[in-house]
Amino acid sequence: MxxxxxxxxxxxxxxxxxxxxxxxxxxxxxxxxxxxxxxxxxxxxxxxxxxxxxxxxxxxxxxxxxxxxxxxxxxxxxxxxxxxxxxxxxxxxxxxxxxxxxxxxxxxxxxxxxxxxxxxxxxxxxxxxxxxxxxxxxxxxxxxxxxxxxxxxxxxxxxxxVDLDVFRMQPSHRLDTARPIFLYVGRVAVEKNVEAFLELDLPGSKWVVGDGPALAGLRARFPDAHYLGVLQQPELAEVYAAADVFVFPSRTDTFGLVLLEAMACGLPVAAYPVTGPLDVLGDSAAGAMRDDLREACLAALDIDRGTARAHAEQFSWRxxxxxxxxxxxxxxxxxxxxxxx
Missing domain, CATH: 3.40.50.2000 (Glycogen Phosphorylase B;)
Incomplete structure (x- = not known):
């Protein structure tokens, strides 16, 4: 056809x-x-x-x-x-x-x-x-x-x-800052609510991967966070594998492909209980959803990486x-x- x-x-x-x-x-x-x-x-x-x-x-x-x-x-x-x-x-x-x-x-x-x-x-x-x-x-x-x-x-x-061959569990030292490492990946725009993540009082360090119209303002407001630009998929997979929790602060996404990519790399998710995370995570134990995003981040630290990977394996592009x-x-x-x- x-x-x-x-x-x-x-x-x-x-x-x-x-x-x-x-x-x-x-x-x-x-x-x-x-x-x-x-x-x-x-x-x-x-x-x-x-x-x-x-x-x-x-x-x-x-x-x-x-x-x-x-x-x-x-x-x-x-x-x-x-x-x-x-x-x-x-x-x-x-x-x-x-x-x-x-x-x-x-x-x-x-x-x-x-x-x-x-x-x-x-x-x-x-x-x-x-x-x-x-x-x-x-x-x-x-x-x-x-x-x-x-x-x-x-x-x-x-x-x-999700491409389970590219996004996979692997040893990685791409992020060499204080543990635990909390990671955001995606467009850096107002609708992604990235500042809700960067405002959190969390132990360890925070990383933002991506680009967008809100990036310059966030870098100025939150200079203690670490920023990477847009990465190709193999590099991005290494970044996911090096982090401890994937933070998804958006309240407006319809799905959130990055959720699947993170979990495929064994990275547990912290998110609000809204459209996107609710559908992707469902009732699995691969992430923590809370109205308090800080609570979700800390709870996700206790999730086994193998659990996150197993949930991602249920999603295939074919x-x-x-x-x-x-x-x-x-x-x-x-x-x-x-x-x-």
Whole structure:
């Protein structure tokens, strides 16, 4: 099957959406499917207001229509609600082409945190965007239920996985500061709530891995913490393996791929009991969830690393991609012309 994925999030961005789509493409191709990614790399872009690392494609409508027509996909998946997603949606509706969409991030909550725009306004736009989709793919049962409560139809589950060969238990001395070592990995942005981690009174030392618009301000406010930039996966796995607790302070993530990566490296998780950790950790003993994040961090110190690894082994990218394929809605082939009399 020829699959086209339209996304406004792609390299060089480093985030869960990009990682999910890149890994899904790899798994689809391993399953024998052909995959074409339509991304901002093909277009002129402008920096997104308040988040310049994200590039928004401009004047892309005609090129998007041409790309979809030329590739003639058997299935069209629109991964994001940005300019490219809007252009692909518009073309699909005009031509009667069925398509699926995905809900990757709590976009309304992020917009409110950055601009103050009410949640209801942004959810109204998202309902409009996703309404014509044959399936709206959500990463967890909790997010699926939340979308349905906001009036979304045709919501289905598309979970996530982790590369258990890259993210593994191993000896590591990449972090050589005082024990215990508490680690955050991810985008450093207001919606990630990283300051809630850095404000905690904890023994040992704190590390932040990642980049984003809030990084400079946090470095200035919390100079005693240690900071690393964006790392490639093998290096990141060594960092996870060198830490004692993975701290996930976000209250707005829909899933949190970094949770799986950390646990695959044997790193217990400390988090708030909110969407993302609730679905990924469930009732396992691989992490500690508390309304008091400091209590969760200290409780996670007592969790065996093997327990964290065993829980991560339940998540595979192949199973997640099989879900994705099952939800695709193939374009109907044109009917053959009647045979001559």
């Amino acid at each position: 020829k699959v086209m994925i339209v996304t406004d999030a792609w390299s060089p961005q480093v985030n869960g959406v990009v990682r999910t789509l890149r890994t899904t493409r790899r798994e689809l191709e391993a399953m024998g499917h052909a995959v074409d990614i339509l991304s901002p790399q093909e277009f002129r872009t402008l920096p997104c207001p308040t988040y310049p690392d994200i590039r928004l494609s401009i004047l892309a409508g005609a090129a998007v229509r041409r790309r979809i027509r030329d590739y003639a996909p058997d299935a069209l998946h629109i991964a994001t609600e940005g300019p490219l997603g809007l252009a692909a949606r518009r073309h699909a509706l005009r031509t009667g082409m069925p398509f699926t969409t995905a809900y990757h991030t709590r976009f309304p909550e992020y917009v409110r945190a950055r601009t103050g725009i009410p949640l209801a306004w942004t959810y109204r736009f998202l309902r409009w965007f996703h309404a014509p989709a044959r399936a709206v793919m959500a990463p967890t049962p909790t997010v699926k239920a939340d979308l349905e409560a906001f009036g979304f139809d045709n919501v289905v589950l598309w979970t996530r996985g 199973a997640a991609t099989e879900q994705f394929v099952a939800h695709l809605h193939p374009v109907a082939a044109p009917e053959a012309a009647p045979a001559a009399a």
